Amino acid sequence: MERRDRDRQIFHILAKSVRSVVESETGDLKDVQEIRLRTGQPLRMVCGNRERVLPSEEHPHIITKEEIRETMEYISHYSLYAYENELRQGFLTVEGGHRIGVAGKVIIEKEKVKNIQYISSVNIRVSHEMLGCADRLLPYITRNRQVCHTLIISPPCCGKTTLIRDLIRQISDGNKYVKGCSVGVVDERSELGGCYMGVAQNHLGSRTDILDCCPKADGMIMLIRSMSPQVIAVDEIGTAEDIHAIEYAMQCGCKLIASVHGLDMDEATRKPVLGELIRRRMFERYVVLGTGKHPGEIRGVYDERGSVLCRDL
DSSP: OOHHHHHHHHHHHSOHHHHHHHHHHHSSOTTEEEEEEETTSBEEEEETTEEEEESOSSSOOBOOHHHHHHHHHHHTTTOGGGGHHHHTTTEEEETTTEEEEEEEEEEEETTEEEEEEEEEEEEEEOOOOOTTTTTTTHHHHEETTEEOOEEEEEOTTSSHHHHHHHHHHHHHHOOSSSOOOOEEEEETTSOSSOOBTTBOSSOOOTTEEEEETOOHHHHHHHHHHHTOOSEEEESOOOSHHHHHHHHHHHHTTOEEEEEEEOSSHHHHHTSTTHHHHHHTTOOSEEEEEOOOSSTTOEEEEEETTOOEEEEOO
8 A cells, every 4th residue: 555545544534633633743654553543532642652642742732522523434434324334343444455343332232232323432543554574474474384283372462463464475475485375354344354345455466366355264264165265354353153263274284374362472362262372383484563653573483392482573
């Protein structure tokens, strides 16, 4: 995605008064990770893992209900009702793969979240492409030019999606570490491909097929039956259904690239169902990310036994 396209996508969904402040203070969104709007609170931005109040701590821009309403109208193209299915998850994804988190009054129906109304907080997480950010990792997760089953373990906001996106691109196109091969991507939240009308806005390689806005467990099985992928990539696994689908894909001969929220190997091992896969050594490589100056900073790579292959790439 070109930088000017990314900036246009973000500025286009901000209320005009908020847009004016952000544009005057940042110029572009090259290093911006989050823009946070909370009713009655200062406009805040996270840039390079540091939070700023805009335009300044001394003279903050205070977010109004009207600015939240205007922003949500732009995000939903004036039809928030049409995004009810996405809102029940607490976020929407817009063109370019940018995730918009929301908070407000939760509507419950039959003991399940149906919708969110009276939205009072909006968190815009800016999607960034970093072509080549997986270069240093590929030698450790490939063998004989084949991809190893790989699980990426990462706390939030540490660049796992950015890293997976570049892994998909390189595995799909091929290079000296891996043969180019067909990659199936289940992009449940439209963050990996950033699809717009079914077409990926991010670079995912020439041999990649994407199921956009599809539940991960269903999508993995659909891809195996329809597209014969050699590698399947999914982001943020967590449910028992996800884990069972991953095991099924592995048994079908597909290599897996997946991610999960966690601080380290120990925490991942303690997770229900996933921990059983780890104890059975189903994954061949584990990549642990940490907070650093740049997205996707790697704290350690481990083999299927949990032995360290490298640290601080």
